[in-house]
Amino acid sequence: QVQLQESGPGLVKPSETLSLTCTVSGGSISTYYWSWIRQPPGKGLEWIGYLYYSGTTIYNPSLKSRVTISVDTSKNQISLKLSSVTAADTAVYYCARGAQQLALDYWGQGTLVTVSS
Amino acid sequence: EIVLTQSPGTLSLSPGERATLSCRASQSVSSRYLAWYQQKPGQAPRLLIYAASSRATGIPDRFSGSGSGTDFTLTISRLEPEDFAVYYCQQYGGSPPMYTFGQGTKLEIK
Numbered sequence: 648q649v650q651l652q653e654s655g656p657g658l659v660k661p662s663e664t665l666s667l668t669c670t671v672s673g674g675s676i677s678t679y680y681w682s683w684i685r686q687p688p689g690k691g692l693e694w695i696g697y698l699y700y701s702g703t704t705i706y707n708p709s710l711k712s713r714v715t716i717s718v719d720t721s722k723n724q725i726s727l728k729l730s731s732v733t734a735a736d737t738a739v740y741y742c743a744r745g746a747q748q749l750a751l752d753y754w755g756q757g758t759l760v761t762v763s764s
Numbered sequence: 765e766i767v768l769t770q771s772p773g774t775l776s777l778s779p780g781e782r783a784t785l786s787c788r789a790s791q792s793v794s795s796r797y798l799a800w801y802q803q804k805p806g807q808a809p810r811l812l813i814y815a816a817s818s819r820a821t822g823i824p825d826r827f828s829g830s831g832s833g834t835d836f837t838l839t840i841s842r843l844e845p846e847d848f849a850v851y852y853c854q855q856y857g858g859s860p861p862m863y864t865f866g867q868g869t870k871l872e873i874k
Contacts, residue, residue, distance in 0.1 A: 682863065692809065692852055694863035707862055708765070741808055749856045749863075750799040750814030752821075757808050 649674040651742050651755035659736075659762050665729040669742030669755060676700045676718060680745030681725045683716060685738040686757070693738075697745060698725060732762045766790055766858040770851075770866035776874040783840040785869045787853035792833050797856040800829055800838045803868075804849045812851075813838065840871075848873050 655667035669681070683695040696706035698716045706714050715728040725742060739759050743751040767790040777783055787798075795816040801809035811820040813829035816836060826841040840847055853866040 684863075691867050692854075692865040694865065697863075705861065708860060743808075747818075748796045748799070748815045750811055750820070751801070751809070751854070752811045752814075754808035754810075 649744065649753045651744065651753055653740060653742055653755045653758040655758060655760070657759060657761060659732055659760060660764050661733055661762055662731055665727070665732050665736065665740075665760055665762075667727045667740055667742075667758065667760070669725045669727070671723045671725070671744075676720055676723050676725070680749060681716075681718070682743045682745055682751060683725075683727045684741045684743055684751075685736075686741070687735075687738045695727065695729075695740075734762050736760070737762045765862065766793060766855055766864055768853050768855060768864055768866035770853060770869045772869060773867075774870045774872060776872050777843055778874045779843050779845055781843050783838075783843055783847070783871055785838040785840075785851055785871070787831075787836040787838070787866050789834040789836075789855060791858075793836075793855045794857055795832050798829075798831070798836055799854045801852045801854065802847075802849045803852065809852060843871075845873075847871065 650672045652670045659665045677700045680697045682697040698704045713730045717726045739757040741757045742755045744753040746752045769788045771786045798816040800813040803809040817829045828839045850868045850870050
C-alpha cells in the first residue's frame with residue numbers, strides 16, 4: 648500500500664522560505680508524477696506544481712517565481728520550497744501522486760503551515 | 765488558465781436521494797484529464813472518478829461520472845450517510861499545462 652507523509656516546520660516567518668518533504672513508502676517514485684497542492688483554512692484546493700520522477704517540473708504560473716520542487720530518489724522523497732512567504736501562504740500542504748490520466752490517486756494526510764512572526 | 769466552476773455551491777439532500785453535481789469549464793477540457801474528488805473534514809481529498817467516467821479503485825458503483833467538452837457531471841445514485849462531504853472537480857491541461865480545481869460543492873444532509 649502506497650503511503651505519503653509530509654513533514655516540515657509548522658510555523659514559518661514572513662519573507663522566509665517554507666520547506667517541506669514528502670516521503671513515499673510502499674512503492675517507487677519512478678514512472679509517476681508527484682504534485683504539491685495546498686488548501687488555505689476553510690478554502691479550496693490550489694495546485695502548486697509537479698515533478699516527474701526523471702526531474703522534469705511544471706509549476707503553477709501564479710507561484711512559479713517562488714517555487715522549487717525536487718526529488719531524492721535514493722530516499723524516495725519529494726521536496727517543496729516556497730520562498731518569500733506571506734500570511735497568504737498559510738495553508739495545509741499536501742503531496743499527491745499523479746497516476747492514470749494524471750489523476751491524483753494517493754495523497755498524504757497534509758501538514759498545516761502557518762506564516763506568522 | 766482553465767477555470768472550473770462547480771454548481772451548486774451547496775446541495776441539501778436526504779440519505780437515499782440522488783445527487784447531481786455539475787462542473788463547467790471555461791474552455792474545452794480533455795475527458796482523459798477530468799477527475800472528481802471527495803473531501804471530508806480534516807481529511808485529504810480522495811479520488812473518486814478519473815478520465816471523466818472511470819471509477820477509482822474501491823469506489824462504490826453508486827458514484828458515476830459523465831460529460832465531455834466543457835460540461836461534466838458527478839452523480840451519486842442513492843446517498844449514504846458517509847457521502848455527505850465536499851466534492852471537487854479537477855482538470856489537467858491548458859496552456860501552459862497545469863492542474864486546476866473547481867471551488868467545490870458541499871453536499872449536506874437535509
